[in-house]
Amino acid sequence: MIQLQGLTQQFSNGRGIFDLTFEVGKGEVFGFLGPNGAGKSTTIRHLMGYMKPQKGIALIQGFNTWEQQEKAREKIGYLPGEISFMDGMNGIEFIDLMAGMQGLKDKKRRNELIERLQFEPKTPIRKMSKGMKQKIGIVVTFMHNPEVYILDEPTSGLDPLMQRVFIDLVLEEKAKGKTFLISSHSFSEIERTCERAAIIKDGRIVTVKNIHDLQFMQRKIYDITLANKHDVEKIQASNLIIENTNDNVVRIIIQGDYNELIEELSKYNVKNISSVSQSLEDVFMNYYDTRRSL
Numbered sequence: 001m002i003q004l005q006g007l008t009q010q011f012s013n014g015r016g017i018f019d020l021t022f023e024v025g026k027g028e029v030f031g032f033l034g035p036n037g038a039g040k041s042t043t044i045r046h047l048m049g050y051m052k053p054q055k056g057i058a059l060i061q062g063f064n065t066w067e068q069q070e071k072a073r074e075k076i077g078y079l080p081g082e083i084s085f086m087d088g089m090n091g092i093e094f095i096d097l098m099a100g101m102q103g104l105k106d107k108k109r110r111n112e113l114i115e116r117l118q119f120e121p122k123t124p125i126r127k128m129s130k131g132m133k134q135k136i137g138i139v140v141t142f143m144h145n146p147e148v149y150i151l152d153e154p155t156s157g158l159d160p161l162m163q164r165v166f167i168d169l170v171l172e173e174k175a176k177g178k179t180f181l182i183s184s185h186s187f188s189e190i191e192r193t194c195e196r197a198a199i200i201k202d203g204r205i206v207t208v209k210n211i212h213d214l215q216f217m218q219r220k221i222y223d224i225t226l227a228n229k230h231d232v233e234k235i236q237a238s239n240l241i242i243e244n245t246n247d248n249v250v251r252i253i254i255q256g257d258y259n260e261l262i263e264e265l266s267k268y269n270v271k272n273i274s275s276v277s278q279s280l281e282d283v284f285m286n287y288y289d290t291r292r293s294l
């Protein structure tokens, strides 16, 4: 459904995307993960036919996204990272302007989406929060029943409840055989919807893997607070990977297998466990660079 073959675009500053090759099958939800500046938007610009590749091709439903732009774009639902709104409009005016451009006549799906995303569509756009604007973008992207969805950081600004609504929308569309490419710099944004993901760094694909394999390989960090110094000394002598210790708080690194941690912790008086949030850079990149060759 979506194919990239050796897609390359180098900017004059040397940055860009280099020899990107991967495929997304019909009915698949595919994550496109990378830190800021990795090349996700540049890749999406090619998928939308906004840029001519220096080398390689991008295809959507077999249509070359540059040479057959109109055909390729026909069935795409595109949610940009930053939506450009017209000044002075309210939400529903913008949605209906876009519906007109999409040739959409039936308002049933539009209304259903507004109801599910729970926002007041007559609010002037200039008064809207980032999350509300994002909801408008989601309505516009989903209302015309596209075959292929290309979504750039779709849940940014949405609260957890609305993220759940969004996930349900994606899974419902997937069940209908729709195809998704979801770009993100956050693993948690894609792990509940995607089956596979590509990781991009400095314009190059680092790996394309099943999401469960990525979850397993993901390095997790926990701060464990123990009741006393004696327990701290004992845990330090265990086989767990300990990054550092601060008073009674021991920072432990887990990769994939939790059983050893659970078994070890059962020996102590544990006062608190908290997971340490990490950027995608921390989670994958440093780990891959230093400890694993792909």
Ligand SMILES: Nc1ncnc2c1ncn2[C@@H]1O[C@H](COP(=O)(O)OP(=O)(O)OP(=O)(O)O)[C@@H](O)[C@H]1O
Binding pocket: 011, 012, 013, 015, 016, 034, 035, 036, 037, 038, 039, 040, 041, 042, 043, 081, 185
């Ligand atoms: N028109 C351009 N001219 C020069 N450099 C560019 C241009 N567009 C993008 N770049 C550079 O190419 C690299 C990839 O940018 P891109 O916007 O694709 O990254 P990204 O992964 O989408 O990041 P973000 O999540 O921040 O949007 C960056 O270093 C960026 O500065």
